[in-house]
Amino acid sequence: MNKGLIVKILGSVLVLAVGSAALALVSLDKETRGILVHVPTNRDVLFWSIPQRDAAFRAMDRLPFLAQSRAVAVGPNPLALPLGPPLKLDNLDAYMASQRIAGLVILQDGKIRLERYGLGFDAKGRWTSFSVAKSFTSSLVGAAIQDGYIKSLEDKVSTYIPDLKGSAYDDVSIEQLLTMSSGVAWNEDYEDPNADVAKFNEAKPDPGVDATVSYMRKLPRAHPPGQVWHYNTGETNLIGALVSSATKQPLATYLSEKIWKPFGMEQKATWLLNATGQEIAGCCLQIATRDYARMGLFVLAQGKIGDKSVVPEGWFAKATTKQKDYGEPDRGYGYQWWTYDSGAVSAQGIFGQGIFIDPKRRLVIASNANWTRANQRPQAQAREDFYRQVQAALDGEVTQATTKLAK
Secondary structure (H helix, E strand, O other), X not given: OOHHHHHHHHHHHHHHHHHHHHHHHHHOOHHHHHHHHOOOOOOOHHHOOHHHHHHHOOOHHHOOOOOOEEEXXXXXXXXXXXXXXXXOOOOHHHHHHHHOEEEEEEEEOOEEEEEEEOXXXXXXXXXXXXXXXXXXXXXXXXXXXXXXXXXXXXXXXHHHOHHHOOOOOOOOEHHHHHOOOOOEOOOOOOOOXXXXXXXXXXXXXXXXXXXXXXXXXXXXXXXXXXXXXXXXXXXXXXHHHHHHHHHOOOHXXXXXXXXXXXXXXXXXXXXXXXXXXXXXXXXOEEEOHHHHHHHHHHHHOXXXXXXXXXXXXXXXXXXXXXXXXXXXXXXXXXXXXXEEOOOOEEEEEOOOEEEEEEHHHOEEEXXXXXXXXXXXXXXXXXXXXXXXXXXXXXXXXXXXXXXXXXX
16 A cells, blocks of 8 residues: 555545544533533532532543533423512622622522523533532431431430440531530631642542541541531531431432422432542532522422421521631531521522522522632622622512502
């Protein structure tokens, strides 16, 4: 075979290969295509670049090198979110740009008053929750009590997780875990690669022990149980392990059975798993923005679906009320919820996810974002200011309507 013919054949093969690869890339959904362009270079999300996070936060369950995931199945009848009158807000485009918002849904009385998307995201996509998942996990504790799997919040954690016996958690109650007051030492500095929050998902678990339990049972005590509030994501992961142990089923399955299907979430969610196959309960739910908002409606309904209560009577009244003071005026911490003395409550996650719930105004604000840093104070304060702006806009509508009636 002559040299010219060989070159032509190789050229044709190369063209076919490139064409096939291009065709395969086009056939993928846009989230998967995005992650292939900006594949993270390591497993530590806290130290990814902004473009890597932009791509990955909508596709974390498509990164098997990072973690496996388990589906949270939906039912056939999603809860309708009818359109309400458009909510008029000043400087919305500037706010979305400064927050780097991917999704924003505002509900009042169960109706969509505003829905906007950015960063190439849309209503069909799922965005990673980070610590917003804590509030979902807390709600499953309530469900497990209602179902009789957990007897009391005063029960010791080690009753349900025997591998914690003999550790600093041996004398810690479930309620102390829920309120972040175990007294066990923990470093939650998101920008310190040696912090517990950066290391615990990478630590090699002891043989036959859940990865979270394996890491947490080695931590020393810093304070007596119940006395000091200290934010600790690892403890929410323990709560998830506790619920799974009590119910004898995966956390994702229990979430599907208790909330996702019966309340009418619209899209399947996924929950990332740790190295030993347990859902990472303090993080890592992938959820559509509208379903984040529906979770707010579930809380407004006090956990009731029709005439059936998923949680004990008064659960959300207590879970969303200040149980611990962390030193910020008019704020507090409940059962994995951030509370306001006004009666409002929020779920919050690093890089800018949030669910804000205001029972007085029947208001839910669900937002997903990718802030420039994990816990950027100016962006966090701007989000709080935005919540107040929305409240003021709704109050202004009421004032205008009252004025019209008086004329």
